[in-house]
Amino acid sequence: MDEPRDPQLLKGVLPMLVLALLTERESYGYELVTRLHEGGLDDLGAGTLYPVLNRLERDGQISSRLVASTSGPARKYYLPTDTGAQRLWSTARAWQQLAGTVDALLARATTKESS
Amino acid sequence: MSTSLRDTLVRERYLLRFSWAMQDYPRHKTVVRELRRELTATASEVGMRRAVTDLGHPRVLADGHLGELGRPVPRWTTGAVWGALALGAVVYLAMAYGFGTLDTLDQLGGGTVERVFLGATTTFTSDGDAIGMGTTLTWQALVFSAAVFTVPFLLGARVWRAWTPAPAAVLA
Numbered sequence: 266m267d268e269p270r271d272p273q274l275l276k277g278v279l280p281m282l283v284l285a286l287l288t289e290r291e292s293y294g295y296e297l298v299t300r301l302h303e304g305g306l307d308d309l310g311a312g313t314l315y316p317v318l319n320r321l322e323r324d325g326q327i328s329s330r331l332v333a334s335t336s337g338p339a340r341k342y343y344l345p346t347d348t349g350a351q352r353l354w355s356t357a358r359a360w361q362q363l364a365g366t367v368d369a370l371l372a373r374a375t376t377k378e379s380s
Numbered sequence: 381m382s383t384s385l386r387d388t389l390v391r392e393r394y395l396l397r398f399s400w401a402m403q404d405y406p407r408h409k410t411v412v413r414e415l416r417r418e419l420t421a422t423a424s425e426v427g428m429r430r431a432v433t434d435l436g437h438p439r440v441l442a443d444g445h446l447g448e449l450g451r452p453v454p455r456w457t458t459g460a461v462w463g464a465l466a467l468g469a470v471v472y473l474a475m476a477y478g479f480g481t482l483d484t485l486d487q488l489g490g491g492t493v494e495r496v497f498l499g500a501t502t503t504f505t506s507d508g509d510a511i512g513m514g515t516t517l518t519w520q521a522l523v524f525s526a527a528v529f530t531v532p533f534l535l536g537a538r539v540w541r542a543w544t545p546a547p548a549a550v551l552a
Contacts, residue, residue, distance in 0.1 A: 293418075293421070294418050294422075295425065298434070310436050311422075311434040311435050311436075312434070312441040315415065315418070315435070315441070315445075316441070316445040316447070319445060320448035320449075334424070336424045336425070337421050337423070337425075338417055338421050339417070339421070341417065
């Protein structure tokens with residue numbers, strides 16, 4: 266059974282995940298929520314994502330364009346900018362280093378507990 | 381596809397509460413306008429109620445936007461409420477004093493009294509034919525009124541937050 270997820274853990278990595286998904290292909294807000302759900306973050310609400318999108322766009326890490334839709338009003342599609350792509354690369358490396366460190370520390374603690 | 385009246389009401393009710401909570405966010409009307417478009421578009425896929433529910437409480441959503449600023453922002457609306465309450469309290473006290481003075485004059489058999497405060501002469505008249513208050517306007521009174529509003533306004537708005545530097549670029 267999955268452990269309940271601390272929202273603070275997700276908050277730190279959500280911008281990186283958004284940049285990663287948008288690097289795969291451009292998406293609009295609600296589609297990103299759906300893709301994140303499919304990726305395993307099924308408890309993520311749209312209300313958590315929109316402020317992040319807003320900030321990334323304000324910081325120039327993603328750009329947007331309006332695309333007409335046949336089923337309703339125009340959709341705002343997002344795509345990483347060059348700055349966003351660079352930020353994704355550097356953040357992903359920082360995350361991998363941090364994850365490695367955390368894994369090593371947790372492994373030591375787990376080993377000590379079981380012995 | 382047009383939005384039904386019921387969906388429009390649900391959307392606008394949410395946006396009104398969101399907009400109120402976002403008043404201190406810089407250029408918040410742009411965010412509200414974009415959220416309206418996003419809600420309308422999402423509703424065409426999943427329905428308006430689901431679209432609104434997925435956003436969570438409007439106050440929490442607004443807090444999310446404010447939190448992403450990475451710095452505290454002045455609370456101008458709160459400041460305006462504080463200022464208005466302070467000014468209202470002073471006006472209430474002045475009126476209470478005025479009516480009290482007129483009542484006293486009436487009890488004493490009528491007459492006219494003049495009082496000077498901040499350079500403004502206020503005349504209270506109460507006799508068998510007329511009852512009234514009149515005052516002059518002075519710059520001291522104007523400065524006092526402005527200070528009564530401005531000081532609570534600035535404190536309530538946490539105006540010093542306007543000079544809080546924006547955080548350095550953070551990792552995505």
